[in-house]
Structures are given as structure tokens and as C-alpha cells.
Amino acid sequence: MSATHQELTRNQTLVLDTLAKADGPLSAYTILDRLRADGFRAPLQVYRALEKLLGFGLVHRLESLNAFVACAHPHCHAHGLIAFAICEDCGQVDEFSDEVVRERLGAWSSQNGFKAEKTTVEIRGHCASCLAA
Amino acid sequence: MSATHQELTRNQTLVLDTLAKADGPLSAYTILDRLRADGFRAPLQVYRALEKLLGFGLVHRLESLNAFVACAHPHCHAHGLIAFAICEDCGQVDEFSDEVVRERLGAWSSQNGFKAEKTTVEIRGHCASCLAA
DNA sequence: CTGCGCAATGTAATATCATTACATCCGTTT
DNA sequence: AAACGGATGTAATGATATTACATTGCGCAG
Numbered sequence: 247m248s249a250t251h252q253e254l255t256r257n258q259t260l261v262l263d264t265l266a267k268a269d270g271p272l273s274a275y276t277i278l279d280r281l282r283a284d285g286f287r288a289p290l291q292v293y294r295a296l297e298k299l300l301g302f303g304l305v306h307r308l309e310s311l312n313a314f315v316a317c318a319h320p321h322c323h324a325h326g327l328i329a330f331a332i333c334e335d336c337g338q339v340d341e342f343s344d345e346v347v348r349e350r351l352g353a354w355s356s357q358n359g360f361k362a363e364k365t366t367v368e369i370r371g372h373c374a375s376c377l378a379a
Numbered sequence: 380m381s382a383t384h385q386e387l388t389r390n391q392t393l394v395l396d397t398l399a400k401a402d403g404p405l406s407a408y409t410i411l412d413r414l415r416a417d418g419f420r421a422p423l424q425v426y427r428a429l430e431k432l433l434g435f436g437l438v439h440r441l442e443s444l445n446a447f448v449a450c451a452h453p454h455c456h457a458h459g460l461i462a463f464a465i466c467e468d469c470g471q472v473d474e475f476s477d478e479v480v481r482e483r484l485g486a487w488s489s490q491n492g493f494k495a496e497k498t499t500v501e502i503r504g505h506c507a508s509c510l511a512a
Numbered sequence: 513c514t515g516c517g518c519a520a521t522g523t524a525a526t527a528t529c530a531t532t533a534c535a536t537c538c539g540t541t542t
Numbered sequence: 543a544a545a546c547g548g549a550t551g552t553a554a555t556g557a558t559a560t561t562a563c564a565t566t567g568c569g570c571a572g
Contacts, residue, residue: 346483
């Protein structure tokens with residue numbers, strides 16, 4: 247059984263809610279600042295909560311931004327591979343899944359005897375809205 | 380015409396050579412330490428050289444490591460998308476290109492009106508050699 | 513030649529992201 | 543109550559990256 251939202255601790259809940267309410271990715275220190283009023287004082291409080299939430303699949307880390315987002319599909323935990331399209335203008339992140347990409351990367355791994363633990367796919371660019379503007 | 384190796388400045392050449400001689404990715408500060416003997420004193424000297432080398436396609440940045448590697452195929456500049464398999468045990472990085480992955484991510488971008496500038500594909504895991512050991 | 517512009521460089525300081533170390537609290541088990 | 547483990551609190555430090563400003567070297571117009 248994977249963990250459910252019910253089992254989250256207070257700190258984990260606060261961090262997850264902060265990310266869920268945000269309109270884009272947040273850095274750990276931004277989360278910290280937004281939770282000062284709730285008693286957060288140190289980065290570690292945020293990083294510890296994020297570590298658990300990442301494990302639960304409720305939060306994703308954007309490697310190319312050193313930032314975090316709430317999972318857009320928190321109820322279907324079965325994603326094998328998640329890709330992100332990140333707009334450099336507005337900061338919006340679009341989360342999607344592509345089975346073909348997953349298969350191709352899996353095939354490469356098989357052919358090369360590589361055991362994948364975590365795969366990062368991030369597209370940086372400009373979203374439709376910002377291109378229109 | 381894209382820039383050739385000939386046109387590199389002294390600092391760029393030193394940084395590129397350091398990466399080329401390394402047996403895995405290096406952080407900017409590790410590069411700095413290795414170039415102290417050549418007169419490097421500050422991070423910016425490394426970051427400025429890396430910025431140019433990234434632009435020339437001679438160096439890649441590994442987002443999930445905050446580190447840099449010399450391009451494994453510095454003579455064919457036409458890669459549309461490059462993927463990396465990173466071994467968490469030995470640190471070796473395998474650089475490869477997958478046309479199908481490129482097409483699929485390109486298709487997603489087209490369908491969503493997204494203009495991709497840079498795509499990151501990194502697989503973290505364990506290489507064949509380390510699995511055997 | 514001189515001075516101007518521009519790219520590269522040098523240096524210091526600071527900003528941003530992340531971890532280590534150690535103490536404390538709290539609920540569960542015994 | 544004592545022992546234990548998970549979560550938390552706090553401080554300090556380490557690691558990565560950028561900003562700001564001064565200086566140098568070089569091509570070239572005047």
C-alpha cells in the first residue's frame with residue numbers, strides 16, 4: 247500500500263498545500279518564506295517534507311529549475327515516466343506522460359544493461375499563451 | 380558558420396580540456412580547483428567559459444547533477460536532442476540520441492503550441508558494469 | 513598614432529540551493 | 543516509567559551560481 251494523503255504530517259501537509267496553491271514551481275526557500283507564518287524557521291523543515299512528498303509521488307522536482315511542483319495527477323500514482331514543459335516566460339509547467347518515450351528509453355536501457363531508477367524529461371521553452379502575447 | 384575549436388579563448392580551452400580529460404561529469408567548482416595552477420581564481424572564470432562552450436555545443440550541462448561534461452560527439456553538431464544515462468555508482472555518463480523520442484516530444488510541442496528551446500533527458504540509475512560488480 | 517568600442521578577463525561580494533550535526537519532542541511498545 | 547523510533551527544531555556549514563564593477567587587449571575609424 248502506498249501512503250495516502252491522510253497520513254501526511256503537519257509539515258508535509260503545509261508544504262504540499264503551498265505547492266498546490268501556487269501557480270507554478272516554487273523553490274524550497276520560497277516555500278519556506280510562505281510558511282513562516284505557520285512557524286517554519288529553517289530550510290530543513292521544507293526539504294524533509296519535500297523528500298517524503300517526492301517519495302509519495304505527490305510532488306515532482308524540476309531538475310532544470312531546482313524547484314518543485316505539486317503533481318498534476320495526484321490520484322493516479324502509476325505514471326512510469328513524467329515529462330514537463332516549462333515556459334520560461336510565465337513559469338507555467340505542463341505535466342504530461344508519453345508511453346512511446348517511456349518505451350524508447352526503456353529499450354535503450356535494456357539494450358545497454360542499464361537499470362533506470364529515475365528519468366527526467368524537461369522541455370524548456372515558450373508556451374502557446376506567451377507566444378500569442 | 381558555427382564556431383570551431385580553433386576560435387576558443389585560453390580560458391575556454393582550459394575548461395574544455397579539463398572536461399575532456401575527466402572520466403565523468405565535473406562541477407564548476409571542481410573545474411575551478413583543477414585550474415588553480417593555470418591561474419584561475421574565481422567561479423566566474425569557469426562559468427563564463429562554460430556558457431560559451433555550451434553555446435558551441437562542445438559541452439553539456441547535466442541538470443540533475445549540476446555538473447558538466449564534454450560532448451561525446453563534438454564533431455557532429457547536428458544533434459536535435461541528446462539523452463544521458465548517468466550511473467549513480469561510478470558516475471559514468473553515456474550520451475545518446477534517440478530520434479523517436481525527439482519526434483514524440485516534438486509532436487507534443489506542436490500539438491500544444493509550445494516552442495521548445497532546450498530539452499533535457501536524463502536517466503539516473505546503474506550501469507551494466509556496476510550491476511555486474 | 514590615438515582614441516574609441518567591444519569582447520574577454522579579473523576580482524570581490526553576494527545570492528541561491530542543499531546538507532550535516534546535534535538536540536528535542538512525542539507517540540508507541542514493553 | 544523506560545526504551546525506542548519517527549518527526550521536528552535549530553544552527554552552522556557546504557555547494558552552486560550570479561551580480562557588480564574594474565581592467566585588459568585588440569581591431570579599427572579618424
